[in-house]
Amino acid sequence: MNYTKKVLIVDDHPLIAQATADLVRGLENVQVIGIAGTGAGCLELIASELPDVVLLDFHLPDRLGDGLASEIKEKYPSVHIIIFTGVDVSELYTHFIQIGVSGILSKESSPEVIKLMVSAVIHGQTLLPQDYFRRIRFTSDPEEAQPLTEDEVYIMTMVIAGATNEQIARDIQMSKRSVDNYLRRIYDKFGVRSRAQAVDRFLQLQQKTKLR
Numbered sequence: 001m002n003y004t005k006k007v008l009i010v011d012d013h014p015l016i017a018q019a020t021a022d023l024v025r026g027l028e029n030v031q032v033i034g035i036a037g038t039g040a041g042c043l044e045l046i047a048s049e050l051p052d053v054v055l056l057d058f059h060l061p062d063r064l065g066d067g068l069a070s071e072i073k074e075k076y077p078s079v080h081i082i083i084f085t086g087v088d089v090s091e092l093y094t095h096f097i098q099i100g101v102s103g104i105l106s107k108e109s110s111p112e113v114i115k116l117m118v119s120a121v122i123h124g125q126t127l128l129p130q131d132y133f134r135r136i137r138f139t140s141d142p143e144e145a146q147p148l149t150e151d152e153v154y155i156m157t158m159v160i161a162g163a164t165n166e167q168i169a170r171d172i173q174m175s176k177r178s179v180d181n182y183l184r185r186i187y188d189k190f191g192v193r194s195r196a197q198a199v200d201r202f203l204q205l206q207q208k209t210k211l212r
Contacts, residue, residue, distance in 0.1 A: 004031050005122050008051040011084065012037040012061050016107065020055060020084070023111050024118055039063030046076060053121055055105075058085035066092070066099060073100040080121045090129075095200045098207065102126055146189040155182050156202045159195065 007024050009032060011017035021032045033049045036042040039062045046054065054072065058065035069081045082103040083089065083096060089104065096104060102121045105114060117127050148156065151172070158168050165183070169176045187193065190201040 004029050005053065006031050006033045006049060006051040007053045007055065007118065008033055008042070008045055008049065009035045009055050010037075010039075010042045010060070011035070011055075011057040012059075013057075020114070023114055024055070027115055027119060030118070030122070037061070039068045042068065043071070046072060046079065050076065051079060053080045053082065053102075053118060055082050055084045055118070058083055058087065058089060066095065069096070069101055070099045082117060082121060092196060092200060095203060098204065148186065148189065152182060152186050152189075155179065156186060156198065159183075160199055160202065 007030055009017050009021045009024070011020065014037070017035045017037070021035055024030055025032050033051055034045045036045050037060075039060050042054070042056070042060075045051070056065050056069060056072075060068070065083050065085065069083065072079055072081060077100070080102040081100070082105055083101055084105050084107060086107040089096070093104060103117050103126045105117050109117075113127075120127055154172070155168055158171065163171070165176050165179045169179045172179075183195075183198070186198055190198055192198050192201055
């Protein structure tokens with residue numbers, strides 16, 4: 001027996017939200033149970049309707065998608081989440097996967113790709129962009145990274161808190177150039193090239209430490 005799957009659209013742009021809802025309604029055995037424009041509205045609809053899939057905009061007026069997705073998965077583990085975004089979040093893919101997100105879609109995706117993603121997630125699968133798939137290091141393990149010093153750990157903690165290099169330099173009373181050098185060494189130890197990738201790898205290490 002085919003059961004109807006319930007989908008919730010979460011986007012603060014009414015035209016995009018409505019167009020996405022109309023598109024999803026074209027899928028067989030799928031029901032759009034509502035549209036929310038905020039994180040608070042999203043949580044209210046999930047609590048009352050318990051959808052199977054949530055198409056979640058990454059930037060909402062009151063929340064960011066990763067924090068909201070994490071809260072949803074903690075409260076409702078069975079709900080599938082597809083991050084639906086207009087910005088490049090490719091460097092955060094691993095972070096989203098760790099949260100439990102089932103898929104990531106660009107708002108520039110064609111209608112066919114959007115329908116494919118929703119259908120795949122409903123059937124327990126997902127889709128990956130080919131360029132990201134080629135960059136995956138399947139043998140990569142955060143534990144293989146060289147350990148950070150206490151100063152490097154403190155700097156990464158400030159980076160995650162949103163501090164700029166100048167703010168970090170003032171806090172630890174050293175020059176900005178020294179902070180830049182510290183970050184370059186951290187990038188080398190993690191085998192990454194950007195701030196976002198370093199944050200992702202540092203969070204992986206923290207998560208593994210908590211699970212021990």
